[in-house]
Amino acid sequence: MSTDSQTSRPVVRPLVERFGFPHLLAATLVLVAATILLGIAAKATGSGLACQQNWPQCDAGPYNLLPANLPSFYEWFHRFVAMFAGFAIVGTAVAAVRLPDVDRRVAGLVVAGLILTPIQVVLGRETVTTYTMEILALHFWTAISIFVVFTVATVLVWSSRLTRTHVTGALALGAAALPFHVALSPLVGGGISTYGPSMQMAQYAVTLVLLAAVIVAAVIGRRRFDSARLTTLLSATTVLAFVVAYLGREAVDPAFDALYVVFTGLLLVAFLAGIGLTRRASRGPRDALTS
Template sequence: MSYDSRTSGLPGPLARVGFPHLLAATVVLVTATILLGVAAKATGSGLACQANWPLCDGGLLNLFPANFPSFFEWIHRVVAMVAGFFIVGTALAAWWGAVDDPRVRYAVTLGLLLTPVQVLLGRETVLTYEMTILSLHFWTAVTIFALFAVAVALVWAPSLSAGHVTAAMAIGAAAVPVHVALSPLFIGSYTAVIQTAQYAAVLALLTAVIVGAIVGRRRYDGRPARAVVLAAPALAVAVLVLGRRAVMTFAPALDALYLFASVALFATLAAGVALGRRD
């Protein structure tokens, strides 16, 4: 199946940028939205707009915010809005003929379909602020990020070598102990900065294992190396789920399972690095 991406389906300036770069910019904006959302939740900024949505407490465009948390929450909303426009534009470009691979079109389209759901969930985090809503809001955002990361890996796959896959595995392996070290298991004060840094490690980890699974299975020659890169995404999801549950419930059993899954993921990624170098 061809991975070729074209620019003929893009209008005007976007044709000069190219679909792969448009897709990469969308992932960057989605990443910024997620991290700003984590920081907004951790600082309580989501409640600073006095249950107003989509406007805030400073009038139109929040030109006169009541306080810094209000301003911070508005910045999160603005970045999320820009990311939404990029998601729509990327999906339209994919169907206008900017990419040949149907898997890319389906991935970005599913991300597009989840976007209005995410917007409604974001609204409910302001109006109701319930833990169930907050969790759904987070997981929907991560799913959108993962879908666009898959699309990026598929589009850029022809330009990536086995060496890039090995580097991705190394980045993923480095992100695992960072994620664990920044968890409440080892950090007494789980501040907004710590939380944001921890979830930045999560997104780096997810990107690494997605690149490894999609590109590594084609670039790696040995069967053990391919098996390792294909196993890593499932372990990464387990670490993310268990880590988040451990933070929310403080259950010793979940803490132990989270640490076990983290060790298993680190060992898997380290093995991927070693096998990749050998191959």
């Protein structure tokens, strides 16, 4: 009876080998975005305390691990997806550090997201056990910070495939999304009384699109264009987008209405100007498909 002296390979290869680090990073980004939107749903439906201030448990089933009703389900499902997002962040960070071909800038960004994750978990617990508006705001902006660092990392990883056309497309997407951001805000929607869960989730989804669009435009624009005027405009557009995101969250307060309108108008002008400049800009040496 003959024996095989060769070591057999594992049947199931690690995900990072099967799909590649860029896909793992992109999947993690999707999970982070989904966690944010589900958190908005829990907040908008008033479900944040539906698990009877239990954390990480809920209010039904063995050891109170399951939701007892629909409001509890919103909060429970948010935590459930957040758990997988956390695992994905840890796995992505380990892969970024251990894989030799991962850009050190990307690894640094992913590790920064990993460092922010336990802070976000603690803040999530505090939104249940010690509910205050300040803690809720910190919880949200920490989530946005994680989203931003993973978006930048993802864009850097895929940058070799992104060209001048993608910069123009990202700016056009931002310009197209901006009117929806305003239309879904309490400023146009009829005030806080009609600012329901569906509108809130839709507006925050548009917010994530806006932030992702300006990040793509700014990061790839610096690589594909040599125009100092254009790169300055793209940087200014990024700052304006974050200001609009902040004011859009505060637009439930009439004191912020005028500022929201002004900065939204400035952002729209910046998007349109960026589209014009990128279409006219000459193809520079960095426009080649290089990482």
